[in-house]
Amino acid sequence: MIVFVPERSLEVFRSGYNGNRVNFTCLASEVYPAPKIMMYKENKDEFYRARVPSVQLDISKHPNGRFTVFIVSSVLAEILHPGALVHCELRIPGTGYVKIKSLLYYPQSK
Template sequence: MAVKNNSGEEVILDCDYSLRPDDDDLAVKWYLNEEVVYQWIPPRKPQSLGRLKDKIDLSFMATNDPKSVYRAMKITNPTSEIAGEYKCFVSTFTDEDFSSKQMIVFEPEKTLSIEQKSDGNSINFTCFATEVYPIPKLILFKDKKDDFHNRNPLKIMQWDTIRTSSGRFSVHITATAAFKSIAPGSLIHCELRISGTAYVKRKTLLYYPEALRNGSYGTGNITHQLLILLIYFIFFKMFVTS
């Protein structure tokens, strides 16, 4: 299960069980990473404890059966500090059992960017992701404009991860490629994925060598030359028609 941090969503963790007619002394407890955070011992009302204190809707009823009515937890607005493994423990006087499930509370990146830089012999592509939780997976790959599905992963030469003061992560990866291996006009993508969730984000850069991106090629400035020719053409036309 995955939910966005502080999104205002409500999450229901259910604990489905069946009892024999003669089962008594029922107790239902929920644990978060081995810490008791919820318990219901009929006929008393359910309680929220520990990190989930005041974060559970204690009026929520999972069923109309008095023996299972408060078996589930309805968590209001989950945040990253209550992510982890949840275990439901059910016991009676004669038996006990448990089940567990993982809840991921993720925080999308604050920024995702990609840039290029050359050293004269090769080209470096660097992708930056900031303030994301948990640690994401970043992939750099290239493809032609008309062939998006034909991915060509770039070889990652550097990967750095920093834990920020907020508890989230900032990550960057750098891939290096030879000039001849990437044709001008190729699309360079950085894809961010958060494991255990369906969250995917992509940033794309249209690659051109630095000389073309800066408007120069060889020893001349193409943009400057074209502008001069255009001015000459306009004046020449005005002179001829006057």
């Protein structure tokens, strides 16, 4: 028997833009055991998913034994078409538990 605790929250949001790259952050909190997390993009007209390179990954353990994990990924703005979906996938190893949170990307108007 495997005991696990699903995340209290899972959030994905746009976290920055420097002129040629867009950053996205995914945050999962209060999950047990330590999860695996990844981000990928999927365009609305395509049926494949492309993993988004991560620039930062951090996991912390709370006194109650649960974990909070976040990942920051960076994508070239030129390959992010309006309407592209950016997904965050959370997995709890050994359980079959998978949760996906998505963000519909549109560039900010100037």
